[in-house]
Structure formats: C-alpha cells, structure tokens
Amino acid sequence: MLDPDPTPLPKHVASALQAALRQPSQRIRALALPDGGRVWLKRVEQATGRMRLQKGNGLSAFVAEREALRLLHAKGVPVPEVIAEGPDYLLLPDLGPTLSALIRDHTHPMPDRIAAFAAAGAALAGLHRAGYAHGRPALRDFCWQSGQLRMIDLERFRSYKRSPVVRAMDVVIFTHSWFANDRGILPGPELYAAIDTYRAAAPAGVWRWVARLTRLLAPLDGLARAVIRFSKPSRDVQAIPPALAWLRRATQAPG
Numbered sequence: 001m002l003d004p005d006p007t008p009l010p011k012h013v014a015s016a017l018q019a020a021l022r023q024p025s026q027r028i029r030a031l032a033l034p035d036g037g038r039v040w041l042k043r044v045e046q047a048t049g050r051m052r053l054q055k056g057n058g059l060s061a062f063v064a065e066r067e068a069l070r071l072l073h074a075k076g077v078p079v080p081e082v083i084a085e086g087p088d089y090l091l092l093p094d095l096g097p098t099l100s101a102l103i104r105d106h107t108h109p110m111p112d113r114i115a116a117f118a119a120a121g122a123a124l125a126g127l128h129r130a131g132y133a134h135g136r137p138a139l140r141d142f143c144w145q146s147g148q149l150r151m152i153d154l155e156r157f158r159s160y161k162r163s164p165v166v167r168a169m170d171v172v173i174f175t176h177s178w179f180a181n182d183r184g185i186l187p188g189p190e191l192y193a194a195i196d197t198y199r200a201a202a203p204a205g206v207w208r209w210v211a212r213l214t215r216l217l218a219p220l221d222g223l224a225r226a227v228i229r230f231s232k233p234s235r236d237v238q239a240i241p242p243a244l245a246w247l248r249r250a251t252q253a254p255g
Helices: 011-021 049-055 058-074 099-104 110-129 164-180 189-201 204-216 218-230 240-252
Strands: 028-032 038-043 084-086 089-093 142-145 148-151
Touching: 011 028, 011 038, 011 084, 011 089, 038 058, 058 089, 099 110, 099 142, 110 142, 110 148, 110 164, 110 189, 164 189, 164 204, 164 240, 189 240, 204 218, 204 240, 218 240
Parallel strands: none
Antiparallel strands: 028 038, 038 089, 084 089, 142 148
C-alpha cells in the first residue's frame, strides 16, 4: 500500500482518474470504469464560510485520513488499500455497500447482514485493542463485500494512542448511528451481533468506559426528550433517548 514506486495503473483506470482530476474538485466522486466496476476518488474538501467553521481544515482532514490508511493497513486493521494517490487526492477501490445501506435493503439475507455487523464489531474491537479510535464510526463508515468488512472515512482518526474514554465513545457513536438510521429507532439482531462481538473482543477497560459514558451522558436524554416534545428535531436528536436506553441495558447485562 502506498508504495513509493507503485505499479502503473491499468490504462482504463488511469484515464478515468485523469478525466476526473480535470473536473472541479469534489470531496468524493464515484468513477465508472468500462468493465462495469467503479473506483472512488477522494479529494481535499474545499469548504468555505460556515461549513469550514463546522468541518475544519479540509487539508488537515485529508492528511489525517491518508496517514490513518498507512498506519492501520500496516497493523492489519481492515481499511481500504489505496490504488493511487497525489498531493490532494486518493483513489480507493469500491468496497461494497455500507452497513447503513445494507439494513435498508430488505432483500438482503439476514444471515449475511448479521455477519457484516459482527465483522464491524470485531474490527472496532481490533482497532481499540491496538490503542486507536476511529473518531466517528457511524454505520455509513463500514463497507461489506464478499464476506469482507472495511472501515472508511477516517478523517477524525489520530495516529497516537487514545484513552479508554475516547475509544468508548466510538461504541456510543456506532450505537447512536443505528437508531438515527432511516430504518427507525428499534434495535435489531444486527446491532446485537455488532455489540456482542465487540464486547467479547474489546479491551475490558474500554467496555467499562462504555457503561460510564452511558451514565455520564444521561442529561442528554432529558434534553433530547424536551426538544422532541416541543419541536420536530433531526433524526440524530430523536435517536439519543433510545440509543442511551439500549446501551444502559447492554452494559448492565452479564457477560
């Protein structure tokens, strides 16, 4: 990965890449290939005004993700392999649907969905055992294809070891993203598979911090309920009470 003397790209991939690089910069773009496949071009985000204040420096986020891919790939963490790179772009393979898309596909077999979520829990536990945190592991940040899972969108990753509380927050964010997903606010066997697998493989100290964080975040439950009562909030706000309630039960369960 990221070899200083990489193998030349196949002509059809190189042509698609060069054509895309001539177009106005876009944070992420799917490039269709003549053989019916596709790859993804990820570039430095050119945010301005309020969006720049919210998201921060696009180049810093890009560099953080590039360094994350190098480090984690070297450590055997399931992340994408880089096909090609430049000062302001990464070319990445298509890794299949995200977990978010997977659970919206009602035709997808349940056993495979459960396998995908269990793999996500195992991958997150492996990352935490190595001492690192994803930073924002929502369902859309895990891809599943042919029995393989990969973590993506690592702009918030940091290359230094993270505290147990920061790693525990990954679990809270992952769980919250389930309840904030389009499918509604009920738990499902996929979520149980992810968290059960995570708990079985995670560092013990991190799982204890998941329980502590759930208690520390309790005031958000009341605040979210008040907002829900008097307005029509976003799915993210609506997801706070059920996510925290589910985590309370999960962290109190023996195991």
